[in-house]
Amino acid sequence: AQSVTQPDIHITVSEGASLELRCNYSYGATPYLFWYVQSPGQGLQLLLKYFSGDTLVQGIKGFEAEFKRSQSSFNLRKPSVHWSDAAEYFCAVGDHYGGSQGNLIFGKGTKLSVKP
Amino acid sequence: EAGVTQFPSHSVIEKGQTVTLRCDPISGHDNLYWYRRVMGKEIKFLLHFVKESKQDESGMPNNRFLAERTGGTYSTLKVQPAELEDSGVYFCASSQKWATDSYEQYFGPGTRLTVT
Numbered sequence: 001a002q003s004v005t006q007p008d009i010h011i012t013v014s015e016g017a018s019l020e021l022r023c024n025y026s027y028g029a030t031p032y033l034f035w036y037v038q039s040p041g042q043g044l045q046l047l048l049k050y051f052s053g054d055t056l057v058q059g060i061k062g063f064e065a066e067f068k069r070s071q072s073s074f075n076l077r078k079p080s081v082h083w084s085d086a087a088e089y090f091c092a093v094g095d096h097y098g099g100s101q102g103n104l105i106f107g108k109g110t111k112l113s114v115k116p
Numbered sequence: 117e118a119g120v121t122q123f124p125s126h127s128v129i130e131k132g133q134t135v136t137l138r139c140d141p142i143s144g145h146d147n148l149y150w151y152r153r154v155m156g157k158e159i160k161f162l163l164h165f166v167k168e169s170k171q172d173e174s175g176m177p178n179n180r181f182l183a184e185r186t187g188g189t190y191s192t193l194k195v196q197p198a199e200l201e202d203s204g205v206y207f208c209a210s211s212q213k214w215a216t217d218s219y220e221q222y223f224g225p226g227t228r229l230t231v232t
Contacts, residue, residue: 004158032219043120044159044207044223051219090159094219102147102211102219103172106159 002027004091006107013081014115021076021110023091032094033074034104035065039087047089050074061085086114118142120224122208128230134196137227141190141210148191149211149221150183154204162206165191166213177202198231205229 005024013019025031032051036044048059055067065076074091088111092104121140129135141148150162162181163173167188176183180199185191195202205228209221 034219036223041225043225044209046220046222049220095161096219102149102221103161103164103175104149104151104159104219104221105161106151108156108158 002093002095002105004093004105004107006089006091006110008110009108010111010113012113012115015083016080019076019078019081019085019112021089021091021112023074023076023107024072025074025091025093026072027093029096031074032096033065033067034092034094035059035063035074035076036090036092037061037087038090038109044090047076081112081114083114083116086112088112120208120210120222122206122224122227124227125225126228126230128232129198130232131200132197134194135198135229137193137195137206137208137229139191139193139208139224141208142222144212145210145222146188146213147211147221148185149209150191150193151207151209152204153207153226154201159207162193195229198229200231203229203231 035047091107095103148165153159161175164171165185205226209223211221
């Protein structure tokens with residue numbers, strides 16, 4: 001079955017430090033991959049997406065992610081974290097098997113705390 | 117442009133009662149999705165509308181859940197009768213209709229449902 005694994009439930013980094021959030025997926029076809037962020041009281045906001053092509057994708061707010069097919073991974077990175085980046089981050093796979101289109105399969109999320 | 121809105125933001129009901137959640141998608145978005153996050157678990161797909169038609173309702177937990185999208189605009193999700201395990205955050209998302217556009221989903225802030 002298709003699945004997404006985010007192995008880190010909670011990560012704390014210092015402001016200005018680099019960040020990498022891990023995501024591994026299990027999917028039978030070429031995956032459509034996404035990272036979403038949810039700040040307190042807000043809905044999920046799309047950070048970036050990968051459908052095909054260049055495996056390094058740039059997103060909003062200075063985030064990037066790299067698709068590595070050999071490792072079934074799509075890790076999210078940011079070179080310098082800001083206090084406003086504290087939020088919960090979700091990795092997702094777009095389920096395009098069968099007749100349905102658009103359903104997202106999510107990981108459990110990683111909560112990011114930022115120390116001053 | 118207004119985003120996806122959901123009402124209410126929080127609902128507390130007793131077991132056995134009925135609750136109706138509402139979602140207003142972004143104007144012009146044919147696709148409307150419902151997802152649910154039970155505490156500590158991943159966000160899970162419930163169902164997908166294309167305009168007023170149910171495209172996929174494979175994620176609906178049981179027949180106590182009824183979703184409608186009359187006229188292809190807003191959607192309601194009714195839980196009747198509610199059980200304790202229905203507690204969680206219910207997210208609505210919408211997207212454009214075609215191909216990979218359908219995966220770029222805009223999420224509402226969610227409705228937190230607490231069943232006591």
